């Protein structure tokens with residue numbers, strides 16, 4: 267009898283334990299879900315928002331450039347493509363330079379000053395091998411770079427100084443981080459102009475950042491064909507990175523077969539610039 271009672275008591279205790287356990291589990295699942303949902307649906311971080319905004323702007327810009335840059339970059343004789351590599355030099359630069367040389371191609375590198383300081387030999391090699399060298403600033407941070415006119419000018423001046431100390435070349439070719447729209451406002455543009463800088467955006471974005479497995483090459487070929495069909499000279503945005511280098515031979519072989527000359531940008535070429543229209547505005551406005 268006593269045993270039966272004990273059994274029953276144990277049984278009730280076990281039941282209670284189980285119920286408590288189930289409640290605890292339910293509570294933790296609910297908590298986890300709430301945290302997850304709050305994280306998902308509340309507004310993203312300002313930086314993420316800015317990056318998304320920039321991406322959208324750039325995507326929209328791609329559509330517009332098909333028409334708006336045509337007048338800027340009419341071809342002279344033969345087919346020409348201007349390849350540009352941003353954000354270097356990096357550990358991929360040596361490979362990129364080797365591939366370019368193999369295909370008798372010239373390109374232009376828009377570089378960040380800390381990276382130039384890290385790899386001065388790569389920068390020298392670019393110049394020795396006849397490539398164009400341009401400036402991409404110091405921080406590559408939207409919030410910092412586009413903060414004020416002084417910051418924009420200061421970053422470009424610093425990059426110019428570093429490039430000159432390595433190569434002796436005082437380049438005025440510049441590309442601002444993520445392209446000039448929307449944060450390079452008209453006063454910023456004016457100030458850069460007044461200092462003699464020549465702003466370069468692009469009319470073809472390879473999307474070599476997010477098109478992996480070499481898909482960027484197909485994307486580029488398609489866009490180059492469309493742009494050439496319109497009579498404009500392609501100015502292609504690429505990045506100095508290993509996943510771009512990996513598939514670069516494929517792109518250059520294609521262009522070579524098409525009889526395309528790959529040249530560097532210089533002062534004789536009319537720059538491709540995204541136009542502000544009513545889209546340019548100061549950060550956080």
Ligand SMILES: [Zn+2]
Nearest residue numbers: 352353443444
């Ligand atoms: Zn960049």
